[in-house]
Amino acid sequence: MASKCFITVIIDKKLHNTKAESVDLHRQNRKVATMNTASSPSSPETALISGTASLAPLIDITAAGMEETNRIIIDRMQSEIDLIPTLAGHLIAAGGKRMRPMLTLAGALLGKAGDDVMLNSAKLAAAVEFIHSATLLHDDVIDESDMRRGNKTASAIWGNEASVLVGDFLFARAFELMVETDQIKVLGRLANAAARITEGEIDQMILAGNPAAPVDDYYRVIRAKTAELFAAAGESGAMVAGADTAVTAAVAAYGMALGTAFQITDDALDYAATTEGMGKSHGDDFKEGKITLPVMLAWQDGNADEQAFWQRCLGEGDIGDDDLDSALSLMNKHDTIARSLDIARSHAITAGQIIADTASGTVADALITAAAFAADRTI
Amino acid sequence: MASKCFITVIIDKKLHNTKAESVDLHRQNRKVATMNTASSPSSPETALISGTASLAPLIDITAAGMEETNRIIIDRMQSEIDLIPTLAGHLIAAGGKRMRPMLTLAGALLGKAGDDVMLNSAKLAAAVEFIHSATLLHDDVIDESDMRRGNKTASAIWGNEASVLVGDFLFARAFELMVETDQIKVLGRLANAAARITEGEIDQMILAGNPAAPVDDYYRVIRAKTAELFAAAGESGAMVAGADTAVTAAVAAYGMALGTAFQITDDALDYAATTEGMGKSHGDDFKEGKITLPVMLAWQDGNADEQAFWQRCLGEGDIGDDDLDSALSLMNKHDTIARSLDIARSHAITAGQIIADTASGTVADALITAAAFAADRTI
Numbered sequence: 001m002a003s004k005c006f007i008t009v010i011i012d013k014k015l016h017n018t019k020a021e022s023v024d025l026h027r028q029n030r031k032v033a034t035m036n037t038a039s040s041p042s043s044p045e046t047a048l049i050s051g052t053a054s055l056a057p058l059i060d061i062t063a064a065g066m067e068e069t070n071r072i073i074i075d076r077m078q079s080e081i082d083l084i085p086t087l088a089g090h091l092i093a094a095g096g097k098r099m100r101p102m103l104t105l106a107g108a109l110l111g112k113a114g115d116d117v118m119l120n121s122a123k124l125a126a127a128v129e130f131i132h133s134a135t136l137l138h139d140d141v142i143d144e145s146d147m148r149r150g151n152k153t154a155s156a157i158w159g160n161e162a163s164v165l166v167g168d169f170l171f172a173r174a175f176e177l178m179v180e181t182d183q184i185k186v187l188g189r190l191a192n193a194a195a196r197i198t199e200g201e202i203d204q205m206i207l208a209g210n211p212a213a214p215v216d217d218y219y220r221v222i223r224a225k226t227a228e229l230f231a232a233a234g235e236s237g238a239m240v241a242g243a244d245t246a247v248t249a250a251v252a253a254y255g256m257a258l259g260t261a262f263q264i265t266d267d268a269l270d271y272a273a274t275t276e277g278m279g280k281s282h283g284d285d286f287k288e289g290k291i292t293l294p295v296m297l298a299w300q301d302g303n304a305d306e307q308a309f310w311q312r313c314l315g316e317g318d319i320g321d322d323d324l325d326s327a328l329s330l331m332n333k334h335d336t337i338a339r340s341l342d343i344a345r346s347h348a349i350t351a352g353q354i355i356a357d358t359a360s361g362t363v364a365d366a367l368i369t370a371a372a373f374a375a376d377r378t379i
Numbered sequence: 380m381a382s383k384c385f386i387t388v389i390i391d392k393k394l395h396n397t398k399a400e401s402v403d404l405h406r407q408n409r410k411v412a413t414m415n416t417a418s419s420p421s422s423p424e425t426a427l428i429s430g431t432a433s434l435a436p437l438i439d440i441t442a443a444g445m446e447e448t449n450r451i452i453i454d455r456m457q458s459e460i461d462l463i464p465t466l467a468g469h470l471i472a473a474g475g476k477r478m479r480p481m482l483t484l485a486g487a488l489l490g491k492a493g494d495d496v497m498l499n500s501a502k503l504a505a506a507v508e509f510i511h512s513a514t515l516l517h518d519d520v521i522d523e524s525d526m527r528r529g530n531k532t533a534s535a536i537w538g539n540e541a542s543v544l545v546g547d548f549l550f551a552r553a554f555e556l557m558v559e560t561d562q563i564k565v566l567g568r569l570a571n572a573a574a575r576i577t578e579g580e581i582d583q584m585i586l587a588g589n590p591a592a593p594v595d596d597y598y599r600v601i602r603a604k605t606a607e608l609f610a611a612a613g614e615s616g617a618m619v620a621g622a623d624t625a626v627t628a629a630v631a632a633y634g635m636a637l638g639t640a641f642q643i644t645d646d647a648l649d650y651a652a653t654t655e656g657m658g659k660s661h662g663d664d665f666k667e668g669k670i671t672l673p674v675m676l677a678w679q680d681g682n683a684d685e686q687a688f689w690q691r692c693l694g695e696g697d698i699g700d701d702d703l704d705s706a707l708s709l710m711n712k713h714d715t716i717a718r719s720l721d722i723a724r725s726h727a728i729t730a731g732q733i734i735a736d737t738a739s740g741t742v743a744d745a746l747i748t749a750a751a752f753a754a755d756r757t758i
Contacts (some may be wrong), residue, residue, distance in 0.1 A: 165581045168573075194550075198544050
């Protein structure tokens, strides 16, 4: 058991680092917000939703809940099989923005207060993070990715077998945590989200290699594989806190819109970001033949030669050394990265508007600026 | 939707075939039972538990419930993403013995009767089969197996990505089905089993390549990866039907013992069975470096040269063309396949005894003969 304790200490230390990094992220977000406001001072939509794009207020209002959530995460990823906390800890301690569990806690803050609500929402937040982590572990196996969040992936270190199985373990643990809340309807909501996520992932797999697919296919994929969990995360928090039906529905709709904005931004940044910023390699999606919005828009506006280029690279997977540069040139020609980011912003505005129409106060404001952040981030 | 309907019809047809095959299995089991009785006429333990080893009585008493369970399985593996029912249907329609869902239904028959119990136990039985199917899909990815139940594996046909994701989908659907029973304690029992199964699989992965490991490690692995689901399957059925606490506990303990017998038999048959009998290749475990009971017993009784042989083949994965034959010779020398099957029988006897001590009647008798079948089968 000595090694187990040792691992716990390591992870605990890493999570404390993550907490420290949250503060950095807090500062960084304010900087990002300033940058974005500066870079698009004339955007009336951005002003409409609050004038700032920042995760900081959401981090602030969920700080106490996230402390409890992180405690539960560490506690529940333990197992007699040492490899489980080692592997899970590698992914979880690496951080990420933790937007999903923060949405669960924020959703709960829109309902009734109480110690049991606090504990149950933290358990649900941990369950949501476990579902997300399981998805990431399986994604890395599927994508054969070597890097994630600036670190080597678990599959690159411990192999595919371990990553598939620890993903399964976290998924099962997520349901054990939900059971403890004794709220079967909430559990049903998250079980449904889990099924939808896998449908979205399979749908994405089918879409891969077809740059000529209609854009609606892309939206269907990202709603299921990404936005659904943001929606269920917030909604389950509101449900467990017994929030009004209208508020619960609004948080769910907000999560769908925010998640859509988040994924479109992710897909645009994959082509725009540097390795440092994303914590993963530049142009990964291109190498993997993923069909994302910047590519689809470039295909739609491309001439026959350009479409033949996309078909060769993404349809047939025949990618040469200079092809990523050529792809970026074509995206630049048709301005598809900026156009994708604009579309992401429109979804973020929708998300903010949904909350503004239903609630007010600190929590509502934090959700609105977080939605703007989802589209106006550089990481 | 035309293609979806088409797939449904195909699967429906296959499941009807499976049903027809069940009748064959029924007949075959009686034959197996006769064979086993004939081959070990002097075994007092076998006589103690009933004199017959057969799945037929369990198939008989759960026939109506399995019809409903199969209907639910077909219904709930549907998705707008056509690949999901196609891939899941390939595995599920291929059959298998369906012992786990039958145990759920039998467990329920030991409790209170009622239409809601009937429907809820069928939903749980389908959920149990989905959890098992998800595990098989992930196992085939991990083992890189090409054959399962006499058919090509899903991963060999559709690739690893699809198998991982459809496994995840079935796992999520299992929890959706459990939610519908509105019994959160039962759900908790199965969520716990799901976590334990993955722990067992990871434990097995760590054990791989170490033929010198103590036999207790093997028992720990198979209890978690196999017996736990048999236990939870039966127990959840008894729980949903409000069976007495003593009966519920007995069904759980029975499932653990039966599952242990089942896995030891499986591991012995892997070396003993022909390709036709097992529906998979002979000696698969040897090629994959799996450490199972017949190997561990041969290691324990082996001299230094023999241990060096096992270490080279299973420890270092350095396997030549004649090595499987050499392994079988060593197992034959130390009689480890027969000794493993004897140990399996002792667990089956324990299983039968647990039921005999707690319940009587048709259901109890069916469970007792099914336990004997788990150890005395050739398939």
